[in-house]
């Protein structure tokens with residue numbers, strides 16, 4: 001259930017409603033929108049929900065309504081205008097398309113510095129790079145770990161871009177959060193519920209990727225794990241799913257974009273690099289993602305893709321990334337966005 005407060009409800013009225021909700025054994029999440037504040041009541045679904053409807057007569061309350069969907073806090077009903085998530089000086093979910101770019105993995109100081117210069121010069125808004133890499137084989141390059149985090153942070157600070165990097169192990173959350181502006185949960189961990197819960201207890205934004213066999217409803221429930229622990233800063237990322245088609249690494253499910261935008265207030269971005277696995281397909285699918293209504297893009301860019309230690313075939317070299325950014329601008333404008 002959600003308690004929709006009147007447009008001019010006072011802070012004292014909002015707090016009083018939250019307190020009453022807690023007294024009925026629900027957790028109260030105060031969600032402040034531009035026009036109105038909503039108190040989302042989450043708890044045991046077997047609870048006596050009808051008690052909440054009595055709140056309709058309390059001062060400052062406009063109405064009490066059920067949230068029909070299984071995901072409660074992520075549902076668009078609680079914030080119809082959509083969420084805007086701040087990541088350093090980048091905002092995801094506003095009018096501007098947010099572009100996060102950088103190498104699959106941090107490989108050396110020279111590599112990440114060159115990547116940072118390239119993506120900054122082309123107009124990206126954040127620098128990415130994996131320091132802890134979830135590789136299919138234990139014998140593949142696993143990332144530079146702590147050293148990689150420090151190199152990524154240094155490169156991002158130098159060029160003035162916030163940094164995004166993957167978190168794999170709940171024990172590393174404090175370390176990774178200390179060196180980055182946004183923590184990415186990869187496809188392989190998208191239903192690691194203890195990791196998601198722990199990420200719900202920090203305030204840093206989380207970039208949640210769709211698991212490779214995840215239905216959209218399951219994707220939403222994964223986001224709900226983070227939100228329900230108190231971290232409202234979640235961005236969803238469609239990165240392709242496994243299908244019978246093997247001509248591409250994954251099948252980029254662009255259906256997900258308009259559907260998720262209808263279901264949830266959380267921003268939705270698209271990763272055409274992992275979604276296709278083929279560098280030549282990254283630009284057309286990036287354009288298609290923006291046309292479909294995505295709030296941003298995650299693009300792998302490497303100064304020398306041929307010698308990359310991971311995901312070489314899908315990484316863009318800097319000149320191709322710069323060309324993509326140029327072609328995105330008129331498209332973004334055509335769909336009422338900016339770059």
Ligand code: PEP
Nearest residue numbers: 104186187188209239274
């Ligand atoms: C990545 O972003 O480099 C990555 C490993 O992505 P995914 O989890 O989507 O495979």
Ligand code: MN
Nearest residue numbers: 104300310311
């Ligand atoms: Mn990668």
